[in-house]
Structure formats: structure tokens, C-alpha cells
Amino acid sequence: MRLLEITLLLDLLGLATALPAHHSTTASSSHVASSSLSTHTDSSLSTHTDSPLPTHITSSLPTHSTSSLPTHSASSLPTPTGSSRATPSGSSRATPSSSARPTPTGSWQIVSCSDPTIANAAAAPSSRWQAADTDDAWNAAVEAWTGGQSQSGGVSLPFSAFISNFFHGPESWNCQDVGNVPCSTVVQCDQVDHPAGFLILNSFSSVHQLYQHMAGALDDALAQMTPNLGTFAQTFAPQLPSDTTVINNILNGIGAAVGIFSSYSWNFFLSSFFKNNAVMALTQDTINNIISFAIGTARTNLPACGFLSTQNALQTQNSVSSALGTIFGAWKGAETGYLSAIFSGNSQNNSISDLYTMIKNGSMTAIPNDIDLSNITLQAQKIMYGQLIQSAWTVAPQGLHPFILLTNDSCGPPSEDIKRNVPTDVIGKAQVCNNGQAAYIMTTVQIPGDQWPFGTLPGGTVDVLDGTKFGGVTLDDIFISSYQAYQLNNNTNGYQMPDESRFIDGHGTEGDYIFQNGIRTPGFFNLPICTDVNAAVEASSQNNPNSKWWPCDTPQGYNTGGTNIHVNNGCILINGNPTCHPDSQNIPDNQQPNNTATIYAGFSGDSTMYKVQAGCKLTAVWPHNYGDIYFGADNCLYDSQGNRIFGQCCGPNHDLVTNPYWGK
16 A cells, blocks of 8 residues: 555656566565666766777666655756766776767676676576676777777776776776785675676686685795705705706796696696585686796796796805795796686787686686685695605716616515615615505615615605605605606607696596696606516626617617707797797607607787787608708708708697797
């Protein structure tokens, strides 16, 4: 009866026909309606002048007059010529212009936070995403962004801040900066104009928080490793007069470390959460694309993050402990460099589409906030200690030659051949058991007069590498990674781990994710395998290390030096790695008649964009035993005598690739 009285009263005032039925129920619904009617003119907002979008006139808005809305007087509503939202005095916040706003025909502009699905925090992320019509809202915001960067009061907003502004969300939303506090906070639905903005901004926040977790894990790993480095040096490199060569080896191998850490972190964040979720919001392909992008960005970002520029400083530091802070700082910079790239808003390098792939269907809003960093911190330590152990053994002045002796003996008492050539204490400390088969991780002994050809590696024993210290690295980790690499190479030495390996065993089985097995990935450790104890003893007695696989068999016909591809002019990409004149890149022998590499060239040195279209592409092929080949200024491939190899020259290309000049 009360409703009828109000309707009759409004009818007398000539207003009943203008009042929609759904606006007559509650004050909250009238608030939603009024907010959906706010119109903004260019005078109050920053505009895009490079490529203006069609102006949306007020006739395209729902035809509700302000006087027809209950509980809101005309004076309480935004005026057509004023700002749609009060801003603090002196604020220079730029907001999208009305001409950059899409025609309000999509439901994202009229749906409210009180929508049952949106208001239900327990609803499936994809359901909330769809209920808010978030895809259309995202497209509208991106369209406004690509129309030209807004400026107001001399302030130019970065992409994430612009998107927040578009939905009238929080200010200072700079998600490119891993230390940015606003972007790591949670936005409430009533803090933005539309629920779609609430979902998009919280997706940004989740991505940002994950990289904050990575950076925090690296900081924690450094803090936990630093006090133990003295013990590490005494254990694994007791006779090393200077750690400089160890540091250099870490520099050479840090790309793989960064890649494995990136993939482990994403695997941990995503797979550990979604494995029990009824709706797998991110597919394996999406996750692997994210990991691959992160690995590529990390590898490319090393110079930009100051990693290579720290080499001179590291050369002057003669201890790992004094250099580790610099190394971890650069490692963290390489990881968070991806954050800068993904939030750059650069449509030409696919960052916008890559970001959308990550957040679509509400995938990232499902990530919990209470993530335990201890596993990620331990993984960072395990990766770094794995690199350190290999490096220390490689450069040891006593001439260590680590190898694995694989026997046909069952685990337990050794055979007579083993007892004859390996001291009893070494047998007990160096033995690992592989499916009931005994193997030994050892080194040759090059001490005149010593009766034993083999001994233990410094620190390379089951009592030291027992999984309780040095990042949890075990002797089994070293064996499994090395032996499975041997298996993948048809039971021969010389395996090269792919840049983005998915192998999880020696039979070629691929896991769900890149580098899923961490430091047990085949080839992370790559000690040579000997299968004949007597042949190994004979090789050791000759004291003539003729290859990096000595005293084990060298792959037949192997070009031990690989092939150096020299760059005669400018910068090119070789297998995804930037290489500039006068540098070269070494391509290890693939143990095939011909070796190969993918080369992109024809880049403009004036362009500093991250992703560009290379001028040309060449899938280069050459005889595997060539020591040096040259990529000429004419973009053709030559041997050391100046002869063109197989008539090969760089050809047409349409691929978008990493710019080798980026960051220079």
C-alpha cells in the first residue's frame, strides 16, 4: 500500500512515467542507477589526442532523468560539465576522458556490486568474471589506453595506474614496480565505479604479489646462505686460493638458475593451489606460456638489470660471500624485470595480451594471500648451491675430474673390481643406489705414488649432501640429473639441456610444466658417466685429460670445442640470445653430421622496444666439426676461409622476437 501511495504522489507530480520499477525498491539500487548515469566531459578529464575515440553523447545513456531517482537530488549527482568524482585538492590524477569511454551498451556499466554472484566471495572466479561482464570492460579500458596516454597537470600515468583511474580506483597503482605498496593491496568493490574494475585490479594485485613473494624469497635465501658460505668453501673448495673463477662460473650459469627458479615459483603458486580446485582456471599451456615468457625475459633482462654490468665489480671480489649479494640482487632484478614488461601496456610487444591471458576468467583472483614462502626460499638456495657445488669442483686447483661410475652390481657389498680400485671408506661415502643398481660419484686421483685411482669429491659424500644443509642438495640429486641426461642422449655423454626443458626422466617423459623437476631436471647436473671400471682405471692411469668427459668415453666424433658463431656487424639473435659484434656465441656439438642454430638479424640499432619484428631469419646449418663460422654484414653465413656455407643467407621474416638492442 505504501508503494501505491508513492506512485500516486509521483503521478500527480508528473514523474511516475520516468521512474523505472527497479529503482523504486531500495536506496542502494538507486545509488547504482545514479552512478551508471554519470556523464563526464573532456574538460574535467584528461584526453587522448593521438587517436581520439568516437564521442559518446548523452543520448546513448539510459534515459532516466536525475529528478526521477529517489533519495538523490539533482544537486547530489555529477553534473554533465563537472568532474564525475571529487578529487583531493591539488591532486594531479589523470582520468580517462569521456570520449575514451565506450558506449554504455554493455552490462559491465550497469551491473552492481550487490549482484548475487559478484557479492559472493565463494563463487567461482570465472562466474564472477562473467557476471561483471569483465571482458567487455577490459576491452573498453584497453581501447581507451591505446587511444593515447592521458596527461593532466603534467602527469603521465603508467598502464596499471591508467586502468585503475579508468575505473576510478585507487591512485599510484604502479604495478611495474615490485616495491609499489598500492598495487599489492586488495581493492573492495565499492572502491571502484564498476565491479569489473574491482576484479581487474585485484587480478593485477595478485600478479604483483606473486612477484613480491619471489623477490622476498630471494632476499630470504641470501640472508640464510651468507653466514654459511665460509663452511661451504671449506667443504667443497678447501684448496681454492680465490673464488673469482667460481663466481665467473656462476655468472655463466645463472640464466638456467633464473629460469628454474621462475618455473618452480609459478608451478608452486599455481599448481599447488589449483590441483584441488574444481575449476582449473589456468590451463597447463597458459602456465607454461607464462613460465616461458618469464624465462625469456629473465635471460634478456640480465644486461638491463645490471647483471652483466656487475661482472667487473665481481672480478675484483675474491670471495663468494662478498659477491653473493650482488649476484642475488641481479637475480631478483631479472625476475622482477618480467613484472615491468607485463605491465608496460605496450601493445606492440604483446604485453597487454599476455597480461590478459594471465588474468582472464578471474584466474588470478583465486590465488590465496597466505602463501608459505619457505619452500620457495629453500628452492632458491638449492639452485644456487647446486651451481656453487659444480663450479667449485670444476675449478679446484687439485685437478678434480668429477664422474659417475655406473656398475652392474646390486646395492650392497661391492664387486671385486670396485674393491680393487676404490678405497673402502670411499665406497661407503660415494655410493648411490639406482633402482637396486650401485653407482659411485667420485673423482680421479692425480697424486704421484697414490695407489688408488679414484677418491671422493670434496663435500661430495652421502654424509655431507644428506639433504639437511646446503639448500637440501643431495648426492641423489646429482646422480639422477646426470644419469637421466645420459639416458636421454642414447646412453652416451654429451647431453645439452634445452633452454626450456620439460623432461622429467631419462626416457623422454615430459611433465606438465617447464623445469618441473627443478635441479633434478636431466642435464642441470651433467657429470660424465663411466660404465666400465677397468676402462676408467686405464684412462686415469694415463693422466691425459683429453675431454671434459675424461676418464669416461667421449662421444664419437664429438667436436670438443663446439662451433663459435662470430658476428661481423651489429647485433643479432642466436637461438634467442643477443650477440653483438665483435662477440661470438658457442654452439655445442649436437653429435649429428650437421649442427644448426636459429638466427634473427636486420634489427635497427635505434629501436629500444622489447619485442620487434626482425628484418630477416635464418635457420643456419653447418658441418658439426667446424670450429668457427661467421655471420657477415650482408646477413649471410661464412666459414673460416670466407666461403659461403651452403649458400645460406638471411631470408624474409614475420616473427616478433626479442630486440637484441633492448636495454642497451
